[in-house]
Amino acid sequence: MGHSSGRRSLSSGITVTKLVDLYDSPMEVTVIGGYLGAGKTTLVNHLLSQATEVIAVLINDFGEINIDDKLVDSADENTITLTNGCICCSLADGYSKALDDVAKRNPRPTRLVIEASGVADPAAVAAYGHAPGMALNAVAVVADSVNLIQQLADPLVGQTVRSQLAAADVILLNKTDLAPETETVRTELDRFNSDALLVECVHSRIDLDLLFGSEVSKVPKASEAVGEYESRCHRSNQPIPRDALVELIERLPEQVQRAKGIVRVAEEPQIPMVFQLVGRRWELRALADRKNAPEGNQLVVIGPKGTVPLDWDRTLKVED
Amino acid sequence: MDPTQPFATAIAVQGDRIVGVGDREDFLDFPQTEVDERFGNKILLPGFVEAHSHVMSGALWEFPYVGFYERSDPTGRVWSGCQDVDSVLQRLIQCDQEMVDPDQTLVAWGLDPIFLQGERLVAKHLDQVSTKRPIFVFHASGHLATVNSEMMRQSGIDQHTPTPGVAKDDSGVPNGELQEPAAMSLASDGLATIFIAMMSSEAKWSYALEARNCGVTTAADLGTTRLAMEGQLEAWRQATDDPQYPIRVVVAFGNFGSDGTPANIRDMAEKAVHLREHEESAKLRFGIVKIVLDGSIQGFTARISHPHYLDPPPGHPGNGLWLIPPEQMPDIVSAYHQAGLTVHCHCNGDEAAQVFIDAVDAALQTHPREDHRHTVQHCQLTTEQQYKKMSELGMNANIFANHIFYWGDQHATITVGSPRAEKMDGCATAEREGVKFSIHSDAPITPMGQLHTIWCAVNRLTASGNILGPEERIGVHKALQACTIDAAHQLLMDNEIGSLENGKLADFTVLESDPYEVEPEELKNIQVWGTVVGGVPFQAGSQ
Numbered sequence: 001m002g003h004s005s006g007r008r009s010l011s012s013g014i015t016v017t018k019l020v021d022l023y024d025s026p027m028e029v030t031v032i033g034g035y036l037g038a039g040k041t042t043l044v045n046h047l048l049s050q051a052t053e054v055i056a057v058l059i060n061d062f063g064e065i066n067i068d069d070k071l072v073d074s075a076d077e078n079t080i081t082l083t084n085g086c087i088c089c090s091l092a093d094g095y096s097k098a099l100d101d102v103a104k105r106n107p108r109p110t111r112l113v114i115e116a117s118g119v120a121d122p123a124a125v126a127a128y129g130h131a132p133g134m135a136l137n138a139v140a141v142v143a144d145s146v147n148l149i150q151q152l153a154d155p156l157v158g159q160t161v162r163s164q165l166a167a168a169d170v171i172l173l174n175k176t177d178l179a180p181e182t183e184t185v186r187t188e189l190d191r192f193n194s195d196a197l198l199v200e201c202v203h204s205r206i207d208l209d210l211l212f213g214s215e216v217s218k219v220p221k222a223s224e225a226v227g228e229y230e231s232r233c234h235r236s237n238q239p240i241p242r243d244a245l246v247e248l249i250e251r252l253p254e255q256v257q258r259a260k261g262i263v264r265v266a267e268e269p270q271i272p273m274v275f276q277l278v279g280r281r282w283e284l285r286a287l288a289d290r291k292n293a294p295e296g297n298q299l300v301v302i303g304p305k306g307t308v309p310l311d312w313d314r315t316l317k318v319e320d
Numbered sequence: 321m322d323p324t325q326p327f328a329t330a331i332a333v334q335g336d337r338i339v340g341v342g343d344r345e346d347f348l349d350f351p352q353t354e355v356d357e358r359f360g361n362k363i364l365l366p367g368f369v370e371a372h373s374h375v376m377s378g379a380l381w382e383f384p385y386v387g388f389y390e391r392s393d394p395t396g397r398v399w400s401g402c403q404d405v406d407s408v409l410q411r412l413i414q415c416d417q418e419m420v421d422p423d424q425t426l427v428a429w430g431l432d433p434i435f436l437q438g439e440r441l442v443a444k445h446l447d448q449v450s451t452k453r454p455i456f457v458f459h460a461s462g463h464l465a466t467v468n469s470e471m472m473r474q475s476g477i478d479q480h481t482p483t484p485g486v487a488k489d490d491s492g493v494p495n496g497e498l499q500e501p502a503a504m505s506l507a508s509d510g511l512a513t514i515f516i517a518m519m520s521s522e523a524k525w526s527y528a529l530e531a532r533n534c535g536v537t538t539a540a541d542l543g544t545t546r547l548a549m550e551g552q553l554e555a556w557r558q559a560t561d562d563p564q565y566p567i568r569v570v571v572a573f574g575n576f577g578s579d580g581t582p583a584n585i586r587d588m589a590e591k592a593v594h595l596r597e598h599e600e601s602a603k604l605r606f607g608i609v610k611i612v613l614d615g616s617i618q619g620f621t622a623r624i625s626h627p628h629y630l631d632p633p634p635g636h637p638g639n640g641l642w643l644i645p646p647e648q649m650p651d652i653v654s655a656y657h658q659a660g661l662t663v664h665c666h667c668n669g670d671e672a673a674q675v676f677i678d679a680v681d682a683a684l685q686t687h688p689r690e691d692h693r694h695t696v697q698h699c700q701l702t703t704e705q706q707y708k709k710m711s712e713l714g715m716n717a718n719i720f721a722n723h724i725f726y727w728g729d730q731h732a733t734i735t736v737g738s739p740r741a742e743k744m745d746g747c748a749t750a751e752r753e754g755v756k757f758s759i760h761s762d763a764p765i766t767p768m769g770q771l772h773t774i775w776c777a778v779n780r781l782t783a784s785g786n787i788l789g790p791e792e793r794i795g796v797h798k799a800l801q802a803c804t805i806d807a808a809h810q811l812l813m814d815n816e817i818g819s820l821e822n823g824k825l826a827d828f829t830v831l832e833s834d835p836y837e838v839e840p841e842e843l844k845n846i847q848v849w850g851t852v853v854g855g856v857p858f859q860a861g862s863q
Contacts, residue, residue: 035645036580036645036647036648092548092576093546093549093576095501095502095505096501096505096508096511096512096515099505118580118645119641119642119643119644119645121641123484124500124502126484127483127484127485127500127502127503128502128505130481130482130483130484130502131483131502131505131506132475132476132506136482156623156642156646156671156675157642157645157646157647159637159638159639160641160642162637163637283482285480285482286480
């Protein structure tokens with residue numbers, strides 16, 4: 001029986017991520033939800049101006065988009081094109097048309113961000129993130145730390161706000177500069193979604209690497225709001241029994257909010273699978289480009305410094 | 321519907337207008353009068369007005385119908401109901417054989433699994449129809465589709481497809497049922513075929529022929545057409561300018577893509593006003609704005625007050641969905657109100673109705689305006705208190721009477737329970753509180769047919785034959801008013817249509833028997849000869 005222990009490294013996460021991106025490049029989809037006034041459009045403005053890749057954004061509040069004129073290349077009634085290649089499209093004519101338009105863009109955006117309306121259930125919108133050529137990355141929900149408690153208790157909109165928060169992989173607790181304390185809000189949030197990564201922010205400013213989680217090499221630099229991050233890597237050759245993978249996920253400390261990699265599952269070893277974990281949601285799907293797939297298993301996990309145990313991957317070790 | 325002259329035996333028409341109503345002798349001394357006896361043994365009513373329907377009602381008839389209830393297509397052909405999975409398959413096999421191109425997608429519509437006994441229809445059944453051509457069966461609810469294996473193969477739907485709503489069997493293989501838009505859009509070829517048909521010029525014609533066949537002379541396309549989309553206004557103009565186009569259409573301005581900000585709504589309102597002031601013609605009208613505030617009761621997505629739903633499906637959050645944040649409603653309503661437009665707001669649930677009524681109240685406080693005719697659409701759970709307030713504010717109602725027949729049994733046992741179901745679609749309450757109201761089909765949600773809708777409001781019989789809430793039944797005369805003069809009122813056309821009076825347009829519904837004479841249970845069985853629109857006769861079922 002072969003023995004393959006995971007070689008661990010604090011820095012080699014970059015390689016794994018690059019491999020995933022190289023061989024499997026569906027457009028990654030992030031859904032932004034949150035109730036009216038939480039700061040969704042501000043977040044869209046923020047990420048369009050900070051983008052380091054070609055992002056397509058689908059939005060409802062087209063009239064509210066406020067992009068520095070110097071960044072705008074062209075604009076018409078339904079689309080704004082930026083000088084950095086990003087585009088911003090109105091959802092006025094529905095999802096099908098907007099997704100179709102984005103798919104036809106040249107250069108093809110590497111990332112799609114969909115801003116759900118203020119009353120939409122982001123989970124329903126996220127279902128579009130599985131369209132052919134796309135892969136859902138995360139549902140980010142923006143919450144207004146000043147008004148959230150009141151909104152949750154509101155007889156008309158309380159349920160809407162709760163459903164939105166429950167669907168989140170990442171919650172941006174926004175406007176914390178205006179809130180005297182956030183402890184009460186955090187406790188309340190725990191009741192509806194204790195699994196999501198919670199990030200406090202002001203003016204919807206969040207580290208894009210944290211939001212998108214693709215370039216993990218940059219994550220250890222960390223955002224001001226959440227402190228330092230570390231990543232650990234696993235490599236092995238033998239296909240992993242599905243149960244072992246599930247056990248690994250279940251044993252991960254709850255602070256670990258992201259993991260990603262390419263694995264062979266013992267039940268279907270001929271198909272290289274992409275593994276993605278965001279918050280408590282994870283998925284395995286067949287790699288798009290199977291011909292050039294890397295050999296064996298390569299996984300990386302990311303968590304706040306000091307939270308990922310050295311033997312995090314012990315369930316993946318094949319015993320003699 | 322002219323209370324000073326409820327009945328007459330002759331009517332004089334000059335051009336497209338009525339010039340006299342009375343008896344034949346009254347008109348014999350009119351100069352150059354021709355006597356037209358063709359309707360001598362028929363009944364003429366003011367033309368029926370369907371104030372809430374959707375233009376795609378006609379478009380779906382481009383595809384074979386596989387629904388449970390018998391239905392007539394725009395050519396008058398009667399499609400029998402498919403009462404079990406087998407008869408659905410038999411119809412599809414026949415269509416498959418009639419199709420010339422072996423690769424063309426077979427699209428069908430109207431499937432409603434609730435009514436079908438036995439195993440649920442899935443891909444393996446559709447594979448009996450064809451394993452070579454893709455098949456896409458659109459459900460009656462509009463929320464689901466069932467496809468065959470070839471459609472899944474071509475669309476790349478397999479056991480690795482992660483999209484929620486792609487239903488899978490116990491071994492993880494998709495079974496062909498696609499639930500909700502995101503999953504349906506994976507089979508984009510099928511869905512796109514339907515959408516293209518809905519936006520086509522042919523759809524505008526089949527909608528009108530369907531309306532004509534049930535005696536309708538004016539219909540409102542309530543917020544379906546994206547008027548801002550290139551070519552849509554022109555397509556409507558082209559259709560309605562044709563002398564053979566058999567109905568007048570009120571195309572409501574949908575609040576599509578609005579983000580609810582005051583500047584944006586003012587901009588939308590300006591466009592709507594422009595349409596009304598510059599783009600109207602004899603058979604094409606504007607001036608109504610349609611807003612959708614909540615979902616549907618049978619889909620458990622309408623916003624209803626405590627104690628909410630009786631027996632919702634597992635995982636239901638308790639109450640329905642808002643499609644617009646309630647706190648944005650005052651701004652939205654106020655902007656359209658100030659622009660002089662009439663707002664028709666979809667409110668199935670009472671909680672939604674209250675939000676709309678409050679928004680109208682607020683708009684009237686700051687900008688008093690007489691005769692605004694803002695209308696609550698559907699009004700399914702609207703309460704007596706709400707009707708009182710609507711009456712005070714001068715609001716109208718359009719009540720979804722057809723629900724009593726089609727879903728009344730389900731409302732009594734599953735959605736809200738008997739006590740509330742008996743008060744649903746309460747026409748008698750609206751009448752008592754003095755609210756002008758219409759009744760509607762919401763076609764294609766239920767089949768268009770004013771006589772059937774009148775029958776529902778008068779009898780309140782459910783599909784299983786129970787009388788649901790006898791106290792809410794209304795009289796035949798009131799129901800006829802609701803489908804003529806009062807429907808015209810909420811569409812801002814009561815000065816031109818809705819009653820047979822001097823100077824009004826010569827729009828008539830021509831029936832074979834008198835609705836005032838037949839037994840109430842027989843109202844829906846009255847034969848429709850056809851219509852007269854602007855003095856021009858249009859016979860039902862003709863091409």
